[in-house]
Amino acid sequence: MRFTREDIAGSYDEKEDVLYVCRKGESYSYANEDSDGLVTFRSMETDEVTGIIVYDFLKKLTSNEIDISALPFDVHDFVDDFIKKI
Numbered sequence: 833m834r835f836t837r838e839d840i841a842g843s844y845d846e847k848e849d850v851l852y853v854c855r856k857g858e859s860y861s862y863a864n865e866d867s868d869g870l871v872t873f874r875s876m877e878t879d880e881v882t883g884i885i886v887y888d889f890l891k892k893l894t895s896n897e898i899d900i901s902a903l904p905f906d907v908h909d910f911v912d913d914f915i916k917k918i
Contacts, residue, residue: 854883
C-alpha cells in the first residue's frame, strides 16, 4: 500500500508489517535505529529527519506501543485510511 502527499511519500508492507516514510527530494542521509525498531534517517547536511522505517508497525499500533503523533511525519491520514481497510 503506497501513499503520497505534497511533502512526503511512503508505503506499508503488509507481509512484513513495515511502514516506510520519506520526505520528497531528500537524498544524502544516514540512519540510526533505536531499540524500539524505529529507524530514523537524517540529512547529512542539516541533520533534519528525512525518513523513517517502523518495524512491526501494525502490531505496535494495535497494541498502543506506538504513538503516531510522536513520529516526525504526519501520517494520520494514511493510517486512518489503512485502519479502515483492515
